[in-house]
Amino acid sequence: MRLAVIPGDGIGPEVIAEALKVLGEVVPAAEITRYDLGAARWHATGELLPESVLGELRQHDAILLGAVGDPSVPSGILERGLLLRLRFELDHHVNLRPARLYPGVRSPLADPPEIDMVVVREGTEGPYAGNGGLLRKDTPHEIATEVSLNTSFGVERVVRDAFARASNRQRRHLTLVHKTNVLTHAGSLWSRVVEEVSLQHPDVTVAYQHVDAATIHMVTDPGRYDVIVTDNLFGDILTDLAAAVTGGIGLAASGNMDVTRRNPSMFEPVHGSAPDIAGQGIADPTAAVLSVALLLDHLGEHESARRIEASVAFDLATRDHQSPGATYGIGDRLAALVSSNVRTG
Amino acid sequence: MRLAVIPGDGIGPEVIAEALKVLGEVVPAAEITRYDLGAARWHATGELLPESVLGELRQHDAILLGAVGDPSVPSGILERGLLLRLRFELDHHVNLRPARLYPGVRSPLADPPEIDMVVVREGTEGPYAGNGGLLRKDTPHEIATEVSLNTSFGVERVVRDAFARASNRQRRHLTLVHKTNVLTHAGSLWSRVVEEVSLQHPDVTVAYQHVDAATIHMVTDPGRYDVIVTDNLFGDILTDLAAAVTGGIGLAASGNMDVTRRNPSMFEPVHGSAPDIAGQGIADPTAAVLSVALLLDHLGEHESARRIEASVAFDLATRDHQSPGATYGIGDRLAALVSSNVRTG
Ligand SMILES: CC(C)[C@H](C(=O)O)[C@@H](O)C(=O)O
Numbered sequence: 142m143r144l145a146v147i148p149g150d151g152i153g154p155e156v157i158a159e160a161l162k163v164l165g166e167v168v169p170a171a172e173i174t175r176y177d178l179g180a181a182r183w184h185a186t187g188e189l190l191p192e193s194v195l196g197e198l199r200q201h202d203a204i205l206l207g208a209v210g211d212p213s214v215p216s217g218i219l220e221r222g223l224l225l226r227l228r229f230e231l232d233h234h235v236n237l238r239p240a241r242l243y244p245g246v247r248s249p250l251a252d253p254p255e256i257d258m259v260v261v262r263e264g265t266e267g268p269y270a271g272n273g274g275l276l277r278k279d280t281p282h283e284i285a286t287e288v289s290l291n292t293s294f295g296v297e298r299v300v301r302d303a304f305a306r307a308s309n310r311q312r313r314h315l316t317l318v319h320k321t322n323v324l325t326h327a328g329s330l331w332s333r334v335v336e337e338v339s340l341q342h343p344d345v346t347v348a349y350q351h352v353d354a355a356t357i358h359m360v361t362d363p364g365r366y367d368v369i370v371t372d373n374l375f376g377d378i379l380t381d382l383a384a385a386v387t388g389g390i391g392l393a394a395s396g397n398m399d400v401t402r403r404n405p406s407m408f409e410p411v412h413g414s415a416p417d418i419a420g421q422g423i424a425d426p427t428a429a430v431l432s433v434a435l436l437l438d439h440l441g442e443h444e445s446a447r448r449i450e451a452s453v454a455f456d457l458a459t460r461d462h463q464s465p466g467a468t469y470g471i472g473d474r475l476a477a478l479v480s481s482n483v484r485t486g
Numbered sequence: 487m488r489l490a491v492i493p494g495d496g497i498g499p500e501v502i503a504e505a506l507k508v509l510g511e512v513v514p515a516a517e518i519t520r521y522d523l524g525a526a527r528w529h530a531t532g533e534l535l536p537e538s539v540l541g542e543l544r545q546h547d548a549i550l551l552g553a554v555g556d557p558s559v560p561s562g563i564l565e566r567g568l569l570l571r572l573r574f575e576l577d578h579h580v581n582l583r584p585a586r587l588y589p590g591v592r593s594p595l596a597d598p599p600e601i602d603m604v605v606v607r608e609g610t611e612g613p614y615a616g617n618g619g620l621l622r623k624d625t626p627h628e629i630a631t632e633v634s635l636n637t638s639f640g641v642e643r644v645v646r647d648a649f650a651r652a653s654n655r656q657r658r659h660l661t662l663v664h665k666t667n668v669l670t671h672a673g674s675l676w677s678r679v680v681e682e683v684s685l686q687h688p689d690v691t692v693a694y695q696h697v698d699a700a701t702i703h704m705v706t707d708p709g710r711y712d713v714i715v716t717d718n719l720f721g722d723i724l725t726d727l728a729a730a731v732t733g734g735i736g737l738a739a740s741g742n743m744d745v746t747r748r749n750p751s752m753f754e755p756v757h758g759s760a761p762d763i764a765g766q767g768i769a770d771p772t773a774a775v776l777s778v779a780l781l782l783d784h785l786g787e788h789e790s791a792r793r794i795e796a797s798v799a800f801d802l803a804t805r806d807h808q809s810p811g812a813t814y815g816i817g818d819r820l821a822a823l824v825s826s827n828v829r830t831g
């Protein structure tokens with residue numbers, strides 16, 4: 142297993158250290174190559190993602206990223222030049238974001254039900270395509286456009302992936318989230334594709350919700366969701382909300398995946414670089430560890446993935462959430478749990 | 487005061503009846519003209535918004551709408567052909583949506599703070615412009631586009647309105663919500679306009695949040711918001727979420743406003759036609775009543791507006807939320823409270 146690791150900025154390197162500690166327990170022979178992409182490199186060299194580095198990344202089985210971003214970098218530079226560029230160059234069309242309320246974790250909701258959903262967010266199209274511009278900038282007649290691009294090819298592949306995932310889950314339920322009553326063109330394409338693919342999955346029940354209604358149900362009735370499939374921007378919004386109701390982005394893992402496996406997929410915690418707490422050794426590495434589980438699942442190492450998830454679940458159920466421990470302490474605990482499972486399980 | 491009233495479909499007519507009952511207590515001389523726009527008229531005649539009706543609507547001081555929509559009408563028809571058309575034809579650029587957690591109302595949040603915010607949602611641009619299309623429909627090479635249009639003119643007028651509202655509030659805080667790190671063109675325009683207008687409002691503190699982060703804070707820390715200004719689509723999503731955390735869209739009122747007063751503004755409850763409970767007399771008319779308060783505020787009848795709001799607040803603080811009463815019962819109660827305030831206050 143050849144892994145490229147991008148620790149990144151802020152708490153990125155701190156949580157990655159623990160994630161690799163846990164990975165070492167299940168795949169001791171993993172070959173790790175580190176890449177110093179992120180704010181620091183951009184400041185030092187002006188480089189975001191040199192072609193040579195991109196070429197090297199392609200030679201790996203998967204990529205693990207901590208977080209990139211720093212207040213010293215103008216907004217949009219690292220996002221469009223590095224994070225989104227990786228998603229587009231490596232054709233990460235399935236942006237996978239599970240949201241589960243683990244026993245022991247406090248939800249901001251008063252009366253949370255069981256929550257266990259997976260959001261399949263499209264990753265390479267929609268309003269994220271970078272298609273748009275400014276006309277007559279800095280005049281009273283300025284116009285700014287952003288074009289959402291949606292293709293049959295692009296929508297179908299994520300919808301197929303979402304149905305396949307729904308088929309493999311217990312509840313076999315899929316919800317399309319869009320805004321078909323206003324974004325009628327893109328909405329029409331998404332609806333037709335879901336309808337067509339559903340014919341091949343009579344085992345999966347299908348629902349539709351407008352994105353505004355979905356945010357309501359995400360706080361009043363999140364237990365209804367099993368698999369959600371949605372576009373890039375709606376997915377961005379809904380997954381942060383789903384993370385919030387399941388205890389915060391501190392626990393949310395994600396995969397940016399080329400499910401055809403032509404390119405390496407990239408796995409990362411959703412929390413970002415959190416510069417306010419960086420360097421203090423107090424960041425929770427759990428989301429990074431769960432990202433390793435997603436990575437292993439993607440590479441077919443399902444048993445190792447389950448072992449990591451079970452260890453995280455056990456730790457969350459038993460930890461003192463007021464003082465969960467330092468970053469390395471949580472990492473040590475999770476690594477020990479994973480390794481003891483190795484022996485006993 | 488000449489008011490056009492569009493009761494609409496589903497529970498629309500039921501809640502409008504109560505709203506007018508309450509209005510009658512403060513403006514007994516209001517002249518009311520009813521228009522039968524909505525699903526029923528579309529089914530009967532194929533008409534959505536005839537030019538003649540639009541012309542008549544323009545002759546009024548304001549419009550009060552119940553709700554339009556029915557499952558029997560294909561998605562998008564009434565939305566684009568009637569609701570959005572009204573917003574565009576009447577230049578309803580300020581879509582005003584207050585969200586307040588009234589004492590006595592149960593939030594789905596475990597530990598809700600005081601919540602009292604106003605979202606100023608842009609109403610005539612952005613992804614709602616209807617600019618987009620389908621190419622190669624029903625082929626494997628289909629492309630669907632949706633273009634978000636943002637103009638200096640359009641953004642500036644809502645940003646100015648939002649700053650003016652913030653200036654008049656106690657906390658004087660304004661949050662711009664966008665996704666500037668991904669939608670860099672539109673994001674740049676919105677950010678620059680907020681920065682420029684803020685120079686004329688040194689009394690207002692300004693914050694920025696990405697829309698995904700805003701959904702998190704809407705459930706973990708909604709008390710932080712005072713005035714939010716945002717684009718049409720983000721506003722659609724955020725206001726439903728804000729309504730949810732403050733007790734549900736059953737209580738949410740909204741104004742679609744041309745703040746220049748060249749065209750009549752339109753006020754409506756956010757809840758929609760709720761066909762599942764229509765005709766049973768159990769819909770809560772509170773949001774429709776609060777919409778009347780927004781209408782009166784817009785027409786300068788501030789004292790009447792405050793009286794209605796105070797009556798609603800009193801009723802919500804004292805009602806039995808398990809069985810709040812029938813639609814007409816709640817309307818009677820609110821009307822009585824408003825009228826008693828007239829005598830005592
Ligand atoms: C950082 C940003 C570009 C990114 C996105 O919008 O996709 C982030 O919010 C995420 O969800 O991974």
Ligand SMILES: CC(C)[C@H](C(=O)O)[C@@H](O)C(=O)O
Pocket residue numbers: 322323353565566569570722
């Ligand atoms: C019905 C629909 C067109 C509308 C919107 O998207 O604006 C509604 O959701 C709202 O928020 O008023």
